[in-house]
Amino acid sequence: MADGLADPAVWVLDPCCGNGSYVVAVLDRIRRTLEGRGMGDLAAEELKRAATTRVVGFEIMTVPFVVAHWQVGEMLKAAPLQAGERAAVYLTNALTGWGESAAGPAIPGYEALVEERGAAATVKRERPILVVLGNPPYNAYAGLSPVGEGGLVEPYKVGLQAIWGVKKFNLDELYVRFFRIAERRIAEGVGRGVVSYISNWSWLFLPSFVVMREQLLRASAALGAQLAALLDPEAPMPGVTTGQLRSEIACVAVPSTKPGHDRDWALRGWGNRTAAGVTMPTRGRAASRAYDATEAAAQGRAGLLGANTFDVGLNDHSFWSGVPASVWECRIGGYQVLKKWLSYRDHSIIGRPLTAGEVSHVQQTARRIAACLLLGPALDASYRNCVADPA
Numbered sequence: 001m002a003d004g005l006a007d008p009a010v011w012v013l014d015p016c017c018g019n020g021s022y023v024v025a026v027l028d029r030i031r032r033t034l035e036g037r038g039m040g041d042l043a044a045e046e047l048k049r050a051a052t053t054r055v056v057g058f059e060i061m062t063v064p065f066v067v068a069h070w071q072v073g074e075m076l077k078a079a080p081l082q083a084g085e086r087a088a089v090y091l092t093n094a095l096t097g098w099g100e101s102a103a104g105p106a107i108p109g110y111e112a113l114v115e116e117r118g119a120a121a122t123v124k125r126e127r128p129i130l131v132v133l134g135n136p137p138y139n140a141y142a143g144l145s146p147v148g149e150g151g152l153v154e155p156y157k158v159g160l161q162a163i164w165g166v167k168k169f170n171l172d173e174l175y176v177r178f179f180r181i182a183e184r185r186i187a188e189g190v191g192r193g194v195v196s197y198i199s200n201w202s203w204l205f206l207p208s209f210v211v212m213r214e215q216l217l218r219a220s221a222a223l224g225a226q227l228a229a230l231l232d233p234e235a236p237m238p239g240v241t242t243g244q245l246r247s248e249i250a251c252v253a254v255p256s257t258k259p260g261h262d263r264d265w266a267l268r269g270w271g272n273r274t275a276a277g278v279t280m281p282t283r284g285r286a287a288s289r290a291y292d293a294t295e296a297a298a299q300g301r302a303g304l305l306g307a308n309t310f311d312v313g314l315n316d317h318s319f320w321s322g323v324p325a326s327v328w329e330c331r332i333g334g335y336q337v338l339k340k341w342l343s344y345r346d347h348s349i350i351g352r353p354l355t356a357g358e359v360s361h362v363q364q365t366a367r368r369i370a371a372c373l374l375l376g377p378a379l380d381a382s383y384r385n386c387v388a389d390p391a
C-alpha cells in the first residue's frame, strides 16, 4: 500500500492505548503523509476522518482514556471535532467482547457506558483491522485468564506438555494475552497485516512459550491460508464477504435492475441443453464499460482488476453491475469461472429464476476472485522470497 498508514483502507488498533501516545504518533505520521501531497485544507479533514474512524484505541482505565481523547483533540486543531464527533478511542476491556455474542446487559444509570461498550464491540467484531500496535501491560501474576476472555491463551498451551515436555509454565502473563488478541485478529481475521508491540522478551526464549512461538511463525505464513480461505466458498472472509467490505470490493458485482423495470432473476441467453442432454454454453450477456464514479476504488486497482468493467446481464433487465474485466475473464483449469456457472443455470435448463442465494453466490464468487487477484503482488513477492532463500 503506497500510502501506508495514510491509506483510508488501513485500520489501526492500539488495544491498550493508555494516554494515546501511539494513536497520536500514527495520526502524526498520517498528517505528514497528507501534507506532503499538497492537499491544503483537505488534509485536516482527512486526518479527522482517520482519527474518528480507523485509528482506534482501547483503554480500560478512565483517566488515561480521557487523556487520550484530549491528546487526539489537540492533534485536530486544524479541523476541530464538532458536536456529535469523537475520536475512535473507546473505554473497554480489550481482552473481551470479540465474539459474536448478544449485546451485554443494561447498566441503569450508566447508559453512556453501555453505548461505549456497543461502539467498542462494533470495532472488535466488524472492522478490518490491519495493524495492531502498542505497549501491552505486563503482569506475570495476573492470574488465570477469566471466562469472559474465552480461553484466550489456551491455543498456546496445546501440546506443551505432551509434545514439548514442558510441565511448569505461565502463559497467563498479560502481555501474552494481548499477543493472542493481535494474532487472532490479524492471522485468523483479515488474514494479513502487521503486529508491532513493545513487549517483555520472555516469549522469545523461555520454554513456556514454545507453542506460542510456533503458532506466531505459522501465522506469519498466513498468506497461503488467506488464499485457501478465499477459494473456499464456505469460509467467511472479513472485508470481502463479511463485516465492513474493502471499498474496492464493495462495488463489485452489485445486483441491479434497469430503471423502469421489475427485478427479474431468470437467466436467459447463457446456455441450453442439447437433445442428448449435454449443457452447452451460449454467448451470454456481458457488456464491457468504463468504471463509473461509484467504482473509483476498483478503478484505482485497475492494474490488477482490469482496465474496464462488465455489466453481466441475467436477462434484458437485471444484471450484476461492475464485474471488473480480470474478474469476469478469470479462468481456472481452462474454464471461465463465472460464465461456466451461469451457463449451467440458464432458465431453459433449470426452469426457474435464480434464488436470492444464487444471485448472492455469483456476487460473492466475483468478490473472492477480485480479492485473489489483489493478493497477486504479495503472492509474487512471497514466491520470490522463497526462491531467493530456499531454506
Ligand SMILES: C[S@@+](CC[C@H](N)C(=O)[O-])C[C@H]1O[C@@H](n2cnc3c(N)ncnc32)[C@H](O)[C@@H]1O
Residues within 6 Å of the ligand: 015, 016, 017, 018, 019, 020, 021, 022, 058, 059, 060, 061, 064, 092, 093, 094, 095, 134, 135, 136, 137
Ligand atoms: C503500558 S501502558 C500503555 C501506555 C501507552 N502506550 C501510553 O502511551 O500511555 C498499558 C495500558 O494498558 C491498559 N490496559 C491494561 N489492561 C487492559 C485491558 N484489558 N484492556 C484495555 N486496556 C488495558 C492500562 O490501563 C494501561 O493504560
